[in-house]
Amino acid sequence: MGNQEHFRVWRGDDEGGDFADYDVEVNEGEVVLDIIHRIQATQAPDLAVRWNCKAGKCGSCSAEINGRPRLLCMTRMSTLPPGEPIVVTPMRTFPVIRDLVTDVSFNYDKAREVRAFVPPEGVEPGDYRMQQVDVERSQEFRKCIECFLCQDTCHVLRDHEENKPAFAGPRFLMRVAELDMHPLDAAEEQGVNRKEAAQDEHGLGFCNITKCCTEVCPEHIKITDNALIPLKERVVDLKFDPMIRRKKRASRS
Amino acid sequence: MTEIERLSYDVIVIGAGGAGLRAAIEAREQGKKTAIISKSLFGKAHTVMAEGGCAASMGNVNDKDNWMVHFGDTMRGGKFLNNWRMAELHAKEAPDRVWELETYGALFDRTPDGKISQRNFGGHTYPRLAHVGDRTGLELIRTLQQKIVSLQQEDLAETGDLDARIKVFAECTVTDLTKDGDRISGALAYWRESGRHLVFEAPAVILATGGIGKSFKVTSNSWEYTGDGHALALRAGASLINMEFIQFHPTGMVWPPSVKGILVTESVRGDGGVLTNSEGKRFMFDYIPDVFKGQYATTEEEADRWYTDADNNKRPPELLPRDEVARAINSEVKAGRGTPHGGVYLDVSSRLKPEVIIKKLPSMHHQFKELADVDITKEPMEVGPTCHYVMGGVEVDPDTGAASVAGLFAAGECSGGMHGSNRLGGNSLSDLLVFGRRSGAGAAAYIDSLGDQRPSISDDDVQIAARRSVAAFGDGGQEGSENPYTLHQELQQTMNDLVGIIRKQEEIQEALDRLEGLKARGEQVVVEGHRQFNPGWHLALDLRNMLLVSECVAKAAILRTESRGGHTRDDYPTMDAEWRHVLLVCTLADDGTVDVERKEQIPVREDLLDLFESDELGKYFTSAELSGRN
Numbered sequence: 001m002g003n004q005e006h007f008r009v010w011r012g013d014d015e016g017g018d019f020a021d022y023d024v025e026v027n028e029g030e031v032v033l034d035i036i037h038r039i040q041a042t043q044a045p046d047l048a049v050r051w052n053c054k055a056g057k058c059g060s061c062s063a064e065i066n067g068r069p070r071l072l073c074m075t076r077m078s079t080l081p082p083g084e085p086i087v088v089t090p091m092r093t094f095p096v097i098r099d100l101v102t103d104v105s106f107n108y109d110k111a112r113e114v115r116a117f118v119p120p121e122g123v124e125p126g127d128y129r130m131q132q133v134d135v136e137r138s139q140e141f142r143k144c145i146e147c148f149l150c151q152d153t154c155h156v157l158r159d160h161e162e163n164k165p166a167f168a169g170p171r172f173l174m175r176v177a178e179l180d181m182h183p184l185d186a187a188e189e190q191g192v193n194r195k196e197a198a199q200d201e202h203g204l205g206f207c208n209i210t211k212c213c214t215e216v217c218p219e220h221i222k223i224t225d226n227a228l229i230p231l232k233e234r235v236v237d238l239k240f241d242p243m244i245r246r247k248k249r250a251s252r253s
Numbered sequence: 254m255t256e257i258e259r260l261s262y263d264v265i266v267i268g269a270g271g272a273g274l275r276a277a278i279e280a281r282e283q284g285k286k287t288a289i290i291s292k293s294l295f296g297k298a299h300t301v302m303a304e305g306g307c308a309a310s311m312g313n314v315n316d317k318d319n320w321m322v323h324f325g326d327t328m329r330g331g332k333f334l335n336n337w338r339m340a341e342l343h344a345k346e347a348p349d350r351v352w353e354l355e356t357y358g359a360l361f362d363r364t365p366d367g368k369i370s371q372r373n374f375g376g377h378t379y380p381r382l383a384h385v386g387d388r389t390g391l392e393l394i395r396t397l398q399q400k401i402v403s404l405q406q407e408d409l410a411e412t413g414d415l416d417a418r419i420k421v422f423a424e425c426t427v428t429d430l431t432k433d434g435d436r437i438s439g440a441l442a443y444w445r446e447s448g449r450h451l452v453f454e455a456p457a458v459i460l461a462t463g464g465i466g467k468s469f470k471v472t473s474n475s476w477e478y479t480g481d482g483h484a485l486a487l488r489a490g491a492s493l494i495n496m497e498f499i500q501f502h503p504t505g506m507v508w509p510p511s512v513k514g515i516l517v518t519e520s521v522r523g524d525g526g527v528l529t530n531s532e533g534k535r536f537m538f539d540y541i542p543d544v545f546k547g548q549y550a551t552t553e554e555e556a557d558r559w560y561t562d563a564d565n566n567k568r569p570p571e572l573l574p575r576d577e578v579a580r581a582i583n584s585e586v587k588a589g590r591g592t593p594h595g596g597v598y599l600d601v602s603s604r605l606k607p608e609v610i611i612k613k614l615p616s617m618h619h620q621f622k623e624l625a626d627v628d629i630t631k632e633p634m635e636v637g638p639t640c641h642y643v644m645g646g647v648e649v650d651p652d653t654g655a656a657s658v659a660g661l662f663a664a665g666e667c668s669g670g671m672h673g674s675n676r677l678g679g680n681s682l683s684d685l686l687v688f689g690r691r692s693g694a695g696a697a698a699y700i701d702s703l704g705d706q707r708p709s710i711s712d713d714d715v716q717i718a719a720r721r722s723v724a725a726f727g728d729g730g731q732e733g734s735e736n737p738y739t740l741h742q743e744l745q746q747t748m749n750d751l752v753g754i755i756r757k758q759e760e761i762q763e764a765l766d767r768l769e770g771l772k773a774r775g776e777q778v779v780v781e782g783h784r785q786f787n788p789g790w791h792l793a794l795d796l797r798n799m800l801l802v803s804e805c806v807a808k809a810a811i812l813r814t815e816s817r818g819g820h821t822r823d824d825y826p827t828m829d830a831e832w833r834h835v836l837l838v839c840t841l842a843d844d845g846t847v848d849v850e851r852k853e854q855i856p857v858r859e860d861l862l863d864l865f866e867s868d869e870l871g872k873y874f875t876s877a878e879l880s881g882r883n
Contacts, residue, residue, distance in 0.1 A: 029509020046782030116403030117358030129367035
């Protein structure tokens with residue numbers, strides 16, 4: 001059968017913890033989640049790990065492997081350096097519940113702060129018309145499986161608890177960008193300016209486009225290039241373009 | 254025992270997949286205070302795994318499509334065992350349910366004139382599946398999730414509380430339903446995080462817990478699919494139908510072993526992919542069954558022309574309903590014409606340009622590259638059948654989703670009838686929406702009918718249920734100490750080997766014997782550790798449900814002495830019209846075993862029968878049933 005590998009898995013809860021060591025069998029084609037499950041079934045039945053689909057589609061099994069934010073189910077053992085211990089730790093940006101399971105409620109709170117899609121008035125269901133090229137931009141962002149690895153890796157949030165109230169993080173700034181680019185979103189007609197909200201309510205200015213979020217995205221969404229930078233550009237247009245500012249001032253007076 | 258927290262709602266929805274969320278939206282929009290209880294985090298439900306699309310006869314790509322054609326395809330797919338009223342409602346209402354999603358913000362792929370694009374799929378006469386690449390289920394879940402947030406934002410504006418009228422209880426598991434006399438009165442649950450119990454007082458409970466696939470070894474289903482709703486319904490006194498019908502999806506990954514069973518979407522075939530054996534032969538032409546003769550292409554040339562000219566050519570047999578394709582693959586492998594890893598080849602690389610494959614099948618490209626080191630734009634995939642869907646489920650009233658117990662409702666995969674003996678691809682997402690909404694409305698109407706006669710939950714019931722749920726920690730009078738992981742593996746192996754895609758009397762009997770042993774050992778399960786996020790404990794509780802539901806599957810399977818849809822008997826290989834009008838109904842006896850009874854189906858309404866040629870009906874119905882028709 002397979003090789004033996006050495007795993008170091010962080011175990012503990014919100015009061016603290018330490019690494020536990022496991023020597024465990026690894027077979028051809030297996031992913032890290034398979035090995036965690038083997039440890040559960042044979043050595044540590046109460047080892048806590050969150051997972052669902054085991055196919056990279058639900059974004060539940062987020063953790064850090066050798067310090068890198070990854071999905072446990074999409075990290076093949078063959079891609080890790082052979083003969084070295086494999087270190088598995090919970091996501092660092094969120095409070096630990098137990099072992100590899102973290103409290104990700106921060107993300108669900110942020111999701112509820114983004115004003116929902118506003119359907120256009122007077123367009124009946126069935127009468128929505130959009131061109132493929134126009135929906136494609138937002139469709140890229142809707143590939144997001146909400147694994148929150150981008151939130152975990154973002155240096156604005158990681159180790160900066162104090163930024164959390166003011167900063168939605170890449171996942172939810174991307175959600176704002178998605179709605180802003182939705183061809184039929186009627187938020188503006190309701191007096192909601194999504195660009196302004198991105199800057200004033202969701203903390204877009206904190207982002208200094210280091211692209212860490214894009215690097216860890218298991219869906220390969222170009223979060224920085226396609227969502228955050230264009231959103232920043234539109235905010236700049238809105239807030240700092242001298243012509244627009246003059247027009248605004250004129251309309252106010 | 255410590256005091257258990259009590260919460261009061263009008264409706265609780267168990268399960269946060271497509272059916273549960275759509276039901277909750279409806280209940281909330283009808284003014285009912287609604288709780289959604291989910292074993293997982295919000296937005297992780299198994300619905301995200303649905304790839305191909307959502308079937309609805311909008312006629313955007315081929316304007317010949319309409320509800321009657323969709324109804325006919327659904328009945329054919331289910332070998333006419335379907336609850337015809339459900340199939341009718343489903344076909345009629347699916348377009349409205351899809352269009353409604355656009356008003357929630359969904360972004361489907363488009364046709365050149367800006368409408369929702371629709372794709373071909375097995376068993377569907379016309380391109381019918383609304384889709385987003387091959388991640389349609391994710392779009393559906395996210396859209397419904399975001400609609401719920403939208404409703405919560407409305408409630409915040411009005412009441413100052415986001416959770417005032419609709420609240421999500423994530424990572425919370427229901428272990429038992431409670432009753433006040435004959436009526437449902439609520440549910441007992443525990444938080445996965447802390448292990449603490451809580452009680453939901455509610456006159457109406459909607460089950461939307463999905464399927465049972467985790468009782469099988471090779472499955473496309475996620476860990477949550479442990480038949481919870483099926484088991485909760487049984488224990489509350491409701492009945493299950495059609496439990497012998499399990500859909501094995503023809504194309505699951507077969508290699509590497511750790512990903513065996515993961516789904517390969519039917520869209521691969523809908524978009525032009527072909528199945529070949531180790532001799533390079535497109536074998537599906539040899540497997541067109543009599544009932545579908547004349548409806549499918551018989552030569553490769555005609556099949557290939559169909560992709561560009563569907564009106565003048567017949568469709569390729571790779572697009573037969575799933576049960577037919579799964580059996581064909583099984584036969585090829587058994588005959589020694591399989592691939593090195595025990596599957597057959599599914600190839601798009603020789604059929605479509607790489608950039609088209611990446612555009613139309615991005616998740617498949619990604620999945621094979623990351624998990625199997627296979628580039629599907631350059632080489633064929635290896636695929637084989639995987640346990641995918643249970644047609645059977647809670648017996649419900651088609652119009653309201655009401656089960657036989659007052660106050661209990663069910664929708665989606667955990668309800669039964671809609672798909673008959675075999676579900677067509679794409680009919681699951683539309684089923685969730687149509688019957689999710691109907692069950693939400695059904696629950697709301699039921700509550701209105703109660704007036705102030707609302708049921709209550711007795712403390713004794715709560716304490717008994719709570720004690721039972723923690724029995725696995727060792728105070729349940731166990732003499733041995735069984736490991737839940739070991740029992741689960743044995744159950745999966747048993748169901749896979751003995752009540753799998755091809756069945757026979759002796760094997761099912763052996764499965765029943767083994768299940769009895771597993772059930773006894775299940776009483777002896779002991780888990781280590783404490784109640785805080787303890788997966789061993791969670792599995793021990795899920796195992797109780799899986800064992801009960803597996804017993805239903807095996808007991809129904811041994812009684813049905815014919816082959817139909819998702820039930821293939823080696824010893825009774827043909828379809829028998831005398832079985833078409835018979836349902837096998839499972840209930841729970843007082844001694845905790847499953848009883849199965851035969852029940853006659855309600856005859857199909859005449860105007861619906863008129864939608865079919867009498868030649869075709871003759872293949873499915875008895876002559877007595879058709880007498881008096883011309």
